[in-house]
Amino acid sequence: MxxxxxxxxxxxxxxxxxxxxxxxxxxxxxxxxxxxxxxxxxxxxxxxxxxxxxxxxxxxxxxxxxxxxxxxxxxxxxxxxxxxxxxxxxxxxxxxxxxxxxxxxxxxxxxxxxxxxxxxxxxxxxxxxxxxxxxxxxxxxxxxxxxxxxxxxxxxxxxxxxxxxxxxxxxxxxxxxxxxxxxxxLKRGADVSMSDILGLDSLRLLKSRSYLVFFLASVAICVPLAFYYSFTNPFLNDLGVKGAAGLQSLGQASEVILMLAMPFFFSRLGVKMMLALGMGAWVLRYILFAFGTVDSTGYALLVGGIILHGICYDFFFVTGQIYTDQHAGPKFRTAAQGFITLATYGVGMLIGSWLSGIVVDHFTVNGVHDWKSIWLVPAGVAFVVLLVFLALFRERADRTAPATHPA
Missing domain, CATH: 1.20.1250.20 (MFS general substrate transporter like domains)
Structure with missing residues (x-):
């Protein structure tokens, strides 16, 4: 290097x-x-x-x-x-x-x-x-x-x-x-509008039905994502898993491996299949968490749910960044990336964090968490998002997009 x-x-x-x-x-x-x-x-x-x-x-x-x-x-x-x-x-x-x-x-x-x-x-x-x-x-x-x-x-x-x-x-x-x-x-002394800062010029991308479906799905899938970030470590420690933070690092390890393999998968599976597999992995991950335990079989379910992080993150979010880049074209590339980040990690995660707290409190009695019920909620949300996405997203439509927004 x-x-x-x-x-x-x-x-x-x-x-x-x-x-x-x-x-x-x-x-x-x-x-x-x-x-x-x-x-x-x-x-x-x-x-x-x-x-x-x-x-x-x-x-x-x-x-x-x-x-x-x-x-x-x-x-x-x-x-x-x-x-x-x-x-x-x-x-x-x-x-x-x-x-x-x-x-x-x-x-x-x-x-x-x-x-x-x-x-x-x-x-x-x-x-x-x-x-x-x-x-x-x-x-x-x-x-x-x-x-x-x-x-x-x-x-x-x-x-x-x-x-x-x-x-x-x-x-x-x-x-x-x-x-x-x-x-x-790069813009020393230049006038920067609020539209530039928020990437609002990229709103014109939402005129494409397929990109609108992708955009809304991206915001919606961040709702179950917030459950993972907020409560996986408390969940694992509550079950008695030793070195939970270290175990969770397997998720980032799978993310690294899959990120390096992204060009291979992207060229063979295409945008819709990659995004769908990413959302499907969220459903499977939370089901595995719901039935995971600290015994040998149940522990394997926990590990499997954590390792799925690579597919959950790379197949949806990295693919989404590539899709946004292709759809926006050079003129709106930076604005579009900024706007999708604001919408997902800003608005989507905000809603998800708020909802996750309500769900956890609802399924907690006298300090005891009903983790099975808790995890089935984000699994259900992710499943609904997946079904809507599969029904409405049309990858082929992007190939006929205007020249200013190439796919």
């Missing part, structure tokens, strides 16, 4: 190590820790991701794209983030924790776009060079989970240490970011 690619990969590794270090076990930290949070409170904490995703375009569009170099903004945001994470670890009340984590995610989510910007601006051929750099980020997430499992912080009820570990990594990335090559703003 060339020195520049190694440096960019190291940046990506730290970025996702920070996120994975505390986000995976957040539900367990809140529910089983000293804060004794309810399902709705856990969901409220995970809403921070959606709020951050919604506000991120404003920070990047109004500041990063116009006034300051991307690597410097990345450094400042990570530096402030390190302080917030450190204090979140010792928050005395849920309200104080929620305030800290909400502010943190509003600052962290824009860094996901910033690291992509820094990486791609210093590549000769982003289409070939970016995937292995991005894979380094997935490896960072995996290492964080394996480390938490190996140290036994879940069983020891010491998950506040995950926030301190993430704070240390955030400080390291802040220092490292100042050493990265200069990535000046």
């Amino acid at each position: 060339k020195p520049m690619m190694f440096r960019l990969g190291s940046m990506m590794f730290l970025e996702f190590f920070i996120w994975g270090a505390w986000f995976v076990t957040l539900g367990t930290f809140l529910g089983a820790g000293p804060l004794h949070a309810t399902g709705s409170q856990v969901a409220a904490a995970f809403l921070s991701q959606s709020i951050g995703a919604i506000l991120a375009p404003f920070i990047v569009g109004l500041v990063a794209d116009r006034y300051f170099s991307a690597q410097r903004i990345l450094a400042v945001l990570q530096l402030v983030g390190a302080v917030l994470l450190w204090f979140a670890a010792s928050a005395a009340t849920f309200s104080s924790f929620l305030t800290l984590i909400m502010v943190y995610m509003v600052l962290f989510m824009p860094t996901l776009a910033l690291v992509n910007s820094v990486a791609m601006r210093h590549m000769d051929n982003p289409e070939k060079q970016f995937p292995p750099v991005r894979v380094a980020g997935s490896i960072g997430w995996i290492v964080a989970g394996v480390l938490i499992g190996w140290l036994g912080w879940e069983q020891q009820h010491r998950l506040e240490l995950t926030f301190q570990m993430a704070a240390g990594a955030s400080l390291l990335l802040a220092i490292y970011a100042f050493t990265l090559p200069d990535t000046p703003p």
Whole structure:
């Protein structure tokens, strides 16, 4: 690997190590820790991701794209983030924790776009060079989970240490970011409209029925997705699974493997089949969780549900990004990617996080969770989304799309 690619990969590794270090076990930290949070409170904490995703375009569009170099903004945001994470670890009340984590995610989510910007601006051929750099980020997430499992912080009820570990990594990335090559703003002094920031120009893509169906399905499938992010770790720990965070890293491992194989599957299966398999994997995953246990057979179901993450994420979200890129064409490519991200991780995940908290509280009596009933809810939602998608999506229609929006 060339020195520049190694440096960019190291940046990506730290970025996702920070996120994975505390986000995976957040539900367990809140529910089983000293804060004794309810399902709705856990969901409220995970809403921070959606709020951050919604506000991120404003920070990047109004500041990063116009006034300051991307690597410097990345450094400042990570530096402030390190302080917030450190204090979140010792928050005395849920309200104080929620305030800290909400502010943190509003600052962290824009860094996901910033690291992509820094990486791609210093590549000769982003289409070939970016995937292995991005894979380094997935490896960072995996290492964080394996480390938490190996140290036994879940069983020891010491998950506040995950926030301190993430704070240390955030400080390291802040220092490292100042050493990265200069990535000046591309729109310095230019007028940027609200439409540009939110990617509203891409709304014209919704005139295509097939893309409209895909877009709505993308938002809807994020509802069951929120259940996975919010409650898988508490579920596994509740069952008595040892090193749950480490076990969950198998999901990211499958994601990495399948991401590298995406060109092979995409060329042979096509858009509709890839998207349908991705949604079908969500249904199967939650059914496996519903019937999973800690005994030998039931444990295999849990592992299978986790490993399905590669298909769940890559076959739907990565395929969706490729489909959006092809459908939008060069003129609206950036706006379309920003808009689909805002709609899914912003609106879709926000609805899903809110709903997941209500469902978990509904199926919890005297602190005992009915996990089978809980997991069958997102399984049912994903199944309905899959049926509607199969009935309405027509891949062939995109091949006759106007020249300005090539498929």
